[in-house]
């Protein structure tokens with residue numbers, strides 16, 4: 001009787017075991033059975049033939065052991081399936097359906113698919129972050145990486161490297177008169193032609209806007225000249241875009257390693273200086289010459305001092321008011337940094353911001369500006385002046401993923417309202433690395449900051465693209481605004497930009513308002529905000545406060561001819 005009972009239990013156990021084993025692939029099932037047989041044999045030897053003598057409790061213990069092991073094994077596999085499924089779902093990756101009878105093979109297939117998709121996605125993201133999406137050429141960060149590595153190899157092997165910084169001649173005119181889509185096609189074709197004259201070991205990159213760079217490992221002065229001629233020949237043929245035949249003139253600045261230096265940032269700067277020389281003299285190309293570069297040399301000297309300057313409080317902020325056009329109310333001030341240099345006097349931002357960006361000092365500089373500007377808003381508020389504040393963020397800031405948290409900390413420190421802080425980001429900064437810019441902008445926006453696209457019209461983005469970003473307003477570049485009362489093209493551009501921006505729900509700021517006529521035009525076109533010398537030049541915080549309190553703006557300026565006519 002006992003034996004029958006035991007046999008029944010055993011057979012039931014085996015049925016369960018079979019079901020579990022059926023869930024495993026044939027190979028794994030065989031492995032489990034083999035392992036079971038081994039254990040059975042070991043037990044039999046240990047207990048001197050007890051297993052063969054069919055002692056029921058031994059058989060039962062063995063069966064239960066085997067069942068528990070198989071069950072735990074299958075449960076674990078299913079758990080891994082669930083984790084993989086969950087992960088894939090979050091990434092939006094479709095997986096082959098779960099198959100209970102083939103769970104191990106299916107798990108392997110699913111993991112393979114998942115890792116292929118993740119690798120592909122990572123590759124695409126990395127590619128996007130390191131390439132220019134218009135021309136598909138390497139972008140500034142990839143170019144700098146390659147440049148630094150080439151400089152290292154050149155240093156180790158005593159070889160030379162040539163660097164070109166190039167800028168298209170009169171590209172802005174093409175963009176402004178024929179439209180950005182024509183400008184884009186022109187840039188794409190220039191990129192293709194540059195590639196066609198270079199070796200596989202050379203690199204051509206688009207640094208932003210109409211600026212390209214070329215890296216020629218092993219090239220000396222003569223080889224660099226040869227490539228300049230090849231580039232000129234390649235661009236001689238007109239570029240056909242739609243029905244147009246366009247000529248793309250290019251100015252090339254050249255810096256050589258080791259002749260001019262061995263530091264990547266220095267050489268970039270030198271090539272830039274040489275490029276301006278080539279453009280100024282309409283020479284096509286120019287090598288860097290230290291003698292011609294007194295001003296930039298002093299700047300280079302300055303850039304190494306900048307970090308100390310921040311620590312020693314040599315930087316100051318000026319503030320320029322921004323006015324709501326429909327009410328005439330001064331509601332905001334833009335913080336603009338200057339360097340009060342002990343030797344050179346007041347140095348304008350354009351003299352040190354670019355090198356601060358290149359050397360990374362822009363990071364502490366930006367945080368310093370935000371800190372001081374927020375402190376100033378709080379001081380003004382204590383004397384009854386209630387202003388929002390507008391602060392410039394640089395290209396580098398937009399690539400700095402720690403920035404949102406650092407800005408948040410400063411906002412809390414000064415008890416500021418983020419919705420009254422406008423962060424200005426230039427159009428070209430957004431377009432130089434759209435992916436990272438988008439991430440940082442989304443975080444800043446979700447923290448409640450207002451985001452404004454600065455210098456709008458000078459980059460190559462479209463309003464439709466910008467609308468996909470959490471942008472609140474655009475700031476039309478002063479080059480379109482200042483003369484819009486005299487230049488019909490400018491007026492057309494400003495009008496179209498205001499209309500389009502409003503249709504997309506964006507506010508519009510016009511900077512560079514220098515006259516009553518421009519103010520009137522802007523008011524007529526329904527522009528929201530004005531900033532410019534007509535209202536007030538940038539000035540120190542105390543002067544601005546005195547001016548606001550004197551109500552001079554309301555009394556003297558606000559009564560414009562248009563208002564009187566109403």
Ligand SMILES: Nc1nc2c(ncn2[C@@H]2O[C@H](COP(=O)(O)O[C@H]3[C@@H](O)[C@H](n4cnc5c(=O)[nH]c(N)nc54)O[C@@H]3COP(=O)(O)O)[C@@H](O)[C@H]2O)c(=O)[nH]1
Nearest residue numbers: 336337348349350369392393394454512513514531532533
């Ligand atoms: N990343 C940071 N960039 C900064 C910071 N502070 C300034 N800047 C950038 O430097 C550029 C030059 O600034 P600045 O010399 O201060 O010139 C500003 C105004 O003075 C000038 N402006 C204003 N109104 C007029 C006008 O009617 N006519 C005229 N010719 N110029 C005028 O424009 C500059 C402000 O420009 P914007 O920022 O585009 O509003 C400038 O690009 C600054 O962005 C900083 O802290 N960080």
